[in-house]
Amino acid sequence: MVQKKKQLTEPAKVDASASPKRRGRPRAYEPDVALGKALDLFRKGGFAATSLDDLSSATGMNRPSLYGAFGDKRELYIKSYQRYRDDARAATAEIFRAEMPIRKRLARIYAIALDIYLSGDAGPRGCFTVMTATSEAIADPDIRAMVLDALVGLDRAFAICFQRAKESGELPPSADPAVLGQLASATVHTIAIRSRAGVSRMELELIVNGAIDVMVGDK
Amino acid sequence: MVQKKKQLTEPAKVDASASPKRRGRPRAYEPDVALGKALDLFRKGGFAATSLDDLSSATGMNRPSLYGAFGDKRELYIKSYQRYRDDARAATAEIFRAEMPIRKRLARIYAIALDIYLSGDAGPRGCFTVMTATSEAIADPDIRAMVLDALVGLDRAFAICFQRAKESGELPPSADPAVLGQLASATVHTIAIRSRAGVSRMELELIVNGAIDVMVGDK
DNA sequence: CTTTTTTTGTACCATATCGCAAAAAATGCC
DNA sequence: GGCATTTTTTGCGATATGGTACAAAAAAAG
Numbered sequence A, B: 001m002v003q004k005k006k007q008l009t010e011p012a013k014v015d016a017s018a019s020p021k022r023r024g025r026p027r028a029y030e031p032d033v034a035l036g037k038a039l040d041l042f043r044k045g046g047f048a049a050t051s052l053d054d055l056s057s058a059t060g061m062n063r064p065s066l067y068g069a070f071g072d073k074r075e076l077y078i079k080s081y082q083r084y085r086d087d088a089r090a091a092t093a094e095i096f097r098a099e100m101p102i103r104k105r106l107a108r109i110y111a112i113a114l115d116i117y118l119s120g121d122a123g124p125r126g127c128f129t130v131m132t133a134t135s136e137a138i139a140d141p142d143i144r145a146m147v148l149d150a151l152v153g154l155d156r157a158f159a160i161c162f163q164r165a166k167e168s169g170e171l172p173p174s175a176d177p178a179v180l181g182q183l184a185s186a187t188v189h190t191i192a193i194r195s196r197a198g199v200s201r202m203e204l205e206l207i208v209n210g211a212i213d214v215m216v217g218d219k
Numbered sequence C: 001c002t003t004t005t006t007t008t009g010t011a012c013c014a015t016a017t018c019g020c021a022a023a024a025a026a027t028g029c030c
Numbered sequence D: 001g002g003c004a005t006t007t008t009t010t011g012c013g014a015t016a017t018g019g020t021a022c023a024a025a026a027a028a029a030g
Helices: A031-045 A052-059 A063-070 A073-097 A102-118 A128-133 A141-167 A177-196 A201-216 B031-045 B052-059 B063-070 B073-097 B102-118 B128-133 B141-167 B177-196 B201-216
Strands: none
Touching: A031 A052, A031 A063, A031 A073, A031 A128, A052 A063, A052 A073, A063 A073, A073 A102, A073 A128, A073 A141, A102 A141, A102 A177, A102 A201, A128 A141, A128 A177, A128 B177, A141 A177, A177 A201, A177 B128, A177 B177, A177 B201, A201 B177, A201 B201, B031 B052, B031 B063, B031 B073, B031 B128, B052 B063, B052 B073, B063 B073, B073 B102, B073 B128, B073 B141, B102 B141, B102 B177, B102 B201, B128 B141, B128 B177, B141 B177, B177 B201
16 A cells, blocks of 8 residues: 555545434544544554554444454554644644744744653653654555655755745855754754653753754854 | 574583583573674564564574573563663774864764664664663653663763863854754764664765754854 | 583463454434 | 444454473583
8 A cells, every 4th residue: 555645635524513424323432532542552652562452442442443443553553643743744834834033933843842742641752753763664664654754844844944044034145954954853853752761841942942052043 | 473493402602711610501592692683683673573482583592591591571671772882882982082073073973873773684773772762761760761871971972072172172162062962962863763764874974964064063 | 420500492371462253233214 | 113234342263472380401510
């Protein structure tokens, strides 16, 4: 199964609100919230350490229902990851799009990243893209492609920010947006890793602020 | 995975180096090389996805021997991780210690990191510290402590480099060694992640070179 | 040769795992 | 009401898993 090229235009919501009355026994779950629960579990333990029984009890669906709704465990993992990416993109899209000073833009992006990485009942959960890269990406080409797409997507989003800052005179002409974009991504990656190692939000914010200073110039 | 049935009675490889004649039946394995094989497996698949059967067949030791030599699976994982850290430190110690220009020092450190991350029969394996952070670190305080120690240890080693560069006039007085050290670590983390996503060594070197330029000034 | 010590090899246990088939239940449509 | 359709539920089965018991094997010590 080749990866679908779904970019921002994802209709996706076949919600019950407008559905013309399904025919059989009604579902006892809502696919969206069930997928959210599955994502929570996968984010906590990863693919291999999360069993179908865990997923079943967390979602309230028993295994056959899970299977029918999302496919096997691997497919469920992939759908969970896509959900994660969609959420993350939705949370940052406005900031990447709007007009604002580069420092403020970076600070807001990192604040959202920290919100995502530090959330969780059982401790901070880090970045699911990073988790997937370090676990399933090697053995599974489809998953690896998704991860790579996410990584370069973030690089590019940051690079565009730096490019605009350069055009507006916030950065010197010698600045290289592509390099700075990768460095901004590297900062995301490092706080994702450190968050799972138990580093506090305050320390992570210090790291972020230091990185911003180096990237756009100390002010 | 089926275990290879090795019926051969191995000719008792006692490490004849300096052992003062052990008393019982000699070991059929060498603990050091067995631990190395275990590390290879863990680096490839992580803790949960690596079974005792896999470890048994890779090391040539059967499970009771594994258990007797290294303890249970978790202890074996921890010992493997310590081995990894020791190896990594040994490979970089000389570079961190010797006197050389900051650019050269960074370049050599990153070259070694890439050697480690890109090695492996079944594709690049990335950084075991990063893998451990994104998998076992949350649920296991002992492991989390080891990971955190590794992370701040690298920060500090880099920071010392920048401090020395500052004292020798390679960096301006305004440079902050601690911040630069964390950014140098962030660059390590990002290439570790990207290596597992399939990014080529050439591209990773471009990222590294760009990061060096930003950290110590474009030359 | 016998005893002692250490490691190995085989077998085993209790549980967990994934995936699926068949039956039961709940709804809409006629 | 009766049938069709869809979902849920129960439970199965084949295998994998981590861990362990126990006896045979191999070597040094006495």
